[in-house]
Amino acid sequence: MAENFYLDNPDIKFHLSSIGLDDVVRMFEDDYAQTADYAEAPEDFEDALDSYDRVMAMVGEICGDKIAPRAEDVDHAGATLENGVVSYAPGTDENLRDLQMAQVMGVMLPRRYGGLNMPCTVYTMMTEMVSRADCSLQNLFGLQDIAQTIYFFGDEDQKQRYLPRLASGEADGAMSLTEPEAGSDLQAVQLKAWQDEDTGKWYLNGMKRFITNGCAKIHLVLARSEEGSKDGRGLSMFVCERGPELVVRRIEDKLGIHGSPTCELQFNDVPAELVGQRRRGLTRYIMSLMNGARVAISGQAIGVAEAAYRAALDYARARDQFGKTIDNFPAVYEMLVASKVQIVASRTLLYETTKYVDLRDRYELLVDNTPRDQLSADDRAKAKMYVKLCAELTPLTKALSTEVANRVAYDGIQVHGGTGFMRDFPAERYYRDARITNIYEGTTQLQHVAAIGGVVQRVVDPLIEELRDLSFKGKLRRLASSVDMGLEKLRRAVEHVTHEDDSDYRDLMARRLCDMETIVYVSYLMLRDALNDKSRECLVERYVLDMLPILEMHYNVIMNHDFSLIDRHQDILEK
Numbered sequence: 001m002a003e004n005f006y007l008d009n010p011d012i013k014f015h016l017s018s019i020g021l022d023d024v025v026r027m028f029e030d031d032y033a034q035t036a037d038y039a040e041a042p043e044d045f046e047d048a049l050d051s052y053d054r055v056m057a058m059v060g061e062i063c064g065d066k067i068a069p070r071a072e073d074v075d076h077a078g079a080t081l082e083n084g085v086v087s088y089a090p091g092t093d094e095n096l097r098d099l100q101m102a103q104v105m106g107v108m109l110p111r112r113y114g115g116l117n118m119p120c121t122v123y124t125m126m127t128e129m130v131s132r133a134d135c136s137l138q139n140l141f142g143l144q145d146i147a148q149t150i151y152f153f154g155d156e157d158q159k160q161r162y163l164p165r166l167a168s169g170e171a172d173g174a175m176s177l178t179e180p181e182a183g184s185d186l187q188a189v190q191l192k193a194w195q196d197e198d199t200g201k202w203y204l205n206g207m208k209r210f211i212t213n214g215c216a217k218i219h220l221v222l223a224r225s226e227e228g229s230k231d232g233r234g235l236s237m238f239v240c241e242r243g244p245e246l247v248v249r250r251i252e253d254k255l256g257i258h259g260s261p262t263c264e265l266q267f268n269d270v271p272a273e274l275v276g277q278r279r280r281g282l283t284r285y286i287m288s289l290m291n292g293a294r295v296a297i298s299g300q301a302i303g304v305a306e307a308a309y310r311a312a313l314d315y316a317r318a319r320d321q322f323g324k325t326i327d328n329f330p331a332v333y334e335m336l337v338a339s340k341v342q343i344v345a346s347r348t349l350l351y352e353t354t355k356y357v358d359l360r361d362r363y364e365l366l367v368d369n370t371p372r373d374q375l376s377a378d379d380r381a382k383a384k385m386y387v388k389l390c391a392e393l394t395p396l397t398k399a400l401s402t403e404v405a406n407r408v409a410y411d412g413i414q415v416h417g418g419t420g421f422m423r424d425f426p427a428e429r430y431y432r433d434a435r436i437t438n439i440y441e442g443t444t445q446l447q448h449v450a451a452i453g454g455v456v457q458r459v460v461d462p463l464i465e466e467l468r469d470l471s472f473k474g475k476l477r478r479l480a481s482s483v484d485m486g487l488e489k490l491r492r493a494v495e496h497v498t499h500e501d502d503s504d505y506r507d508l509m510a511r512r513l514c515d516m517e518t519i520v521y522v523s524y525l526m527l528r529d530a531l532n533d534k535s536r537e538c539l540v541e542r543y544v545l546d547m548l549p550i551l552e553m554h555y556n557v558i559m560n561h562d563f564s565l566i567d568r569h570q571d572i573l574e575k
Helices: 010-018 022-028 045-077 090-101 120-133 135-141 145-153 156-168 281-318 330-369 377-421 427-434 444-456 461-468 474-498 503-508 510-532 534-559 565-574
Strands: 080-082 085-087 173-176 192-195 202-212 218-224 235-241 246-251 262-275
Touching (some): 010 045, 010 330, 010 510, 022 045, 022 330, 085 246, 120 330, 145 173, 145 218, 145 235, 145 262, 145 281, 173 202, 192 218, 218 281, 281 377, 281 427, 330 510, 377 427, 377 444, 444 474, 461 474, 474 534
Antiparallel strands (some): 202 262, 246 262
């Protein structure tokens, strides 16, 4: 019997039912008033959860029964380019048809545009399952944030023309951001947007590189609309369609995710439309899009980590050496246990983060669509708070989940031994696919740069204090007390780093502070979950025992080095 990637993973269902989406769903469903216009709209929160559960089970069945068995052939065939036309691997075409038939290509879009009107949290759970089945497919299924961006910032005419096509699967999308010379520095984007003074129409000229699904029908493009500008304030966001003026010059020959075409594009006076206001392309719209991309890649990373862990576990239980299966050897089961705990920890942070992404999006829509004199001060304050929380939590989540995915995939090959290095087993594919996750949509190092401001400002402290005040008893109380001490060391480390107001030194210590913040916050989250489900005590115990010594190490490095450390790093590099 084929696997169902939702029903066989109780951890996903645990988070769906316990994470606390009540306010999120209420706002999505307009206080459940949508039942008046849509028969499928839920009547209350329990009805909504039941609907999510059924859709998740359907997607889980597709992933286990259809997508996963095709993954190896997709990896071998890859995407191809011939005479300017990109073709997916046959298995990828079949996968997309199955998902389209299931009507899950517009999960987060409102029902009036053909979407399912479900939260980002639920959608991210779907992307995790899809990624477990075929990591490369997530790069196609997981581009629904493009439709969300048009919904958030486009005008009504654009929404009516683009969103139903994206929701039905008739059209697919791409984020055309990166350029050959710009890389991660999106402020340096040079692709030119010019406007015909007679017609008012916009056209795009220039190059884009490393564009995931660059063969898509609909592109969101970051372009320089202000002549003579050099920074992010001269950039605007545009939407355009594939046509003869948009040329796919090549597709990259990649280490992994072969089913996803990564393209180099040439824009030759491509007709385009401005989305939102000029000059806000990077500062508002793309930053919002990047938050969604961070959690999407986090889901992808956890999905491939789950696949790698399960493959290693199955192999270890079947591989007999010296008269017993190798899962009985401490050196092997130590790796397997560590992988399991780190995956659970990453998933815990991811879905706590997506909850706040959902709240941020709902409150931003409320602020944008409510006359100022009718908007309460409390709603304005919540909108600002959730923006700050997401600005810190989304990069912390991506940093954690993608680094974990690489480590789990690495250990997965180690468990397999020499066979893991061979293409006869999927372990090597998981290893290759995982490697990109901590690079694209911002490297781990850039995630630390993005998060460090929130860490030093203690943005997450109110959440931490709320968790800290829970009524832990027995073993959980002892573990919580250890985490409490870790929190105090984190705060002292932040104070030490920020004392001299040296931005270079702060950036040098960003990774350590971000890791400390992540360890503390995730520990409290896992303690909370164990309070709700006693069977999870072993997970949080192992996590705390493993991770607090790492926090201690970071603390000692920070507290025992002065601000001349930067110069001494340069001395080392010169030796």
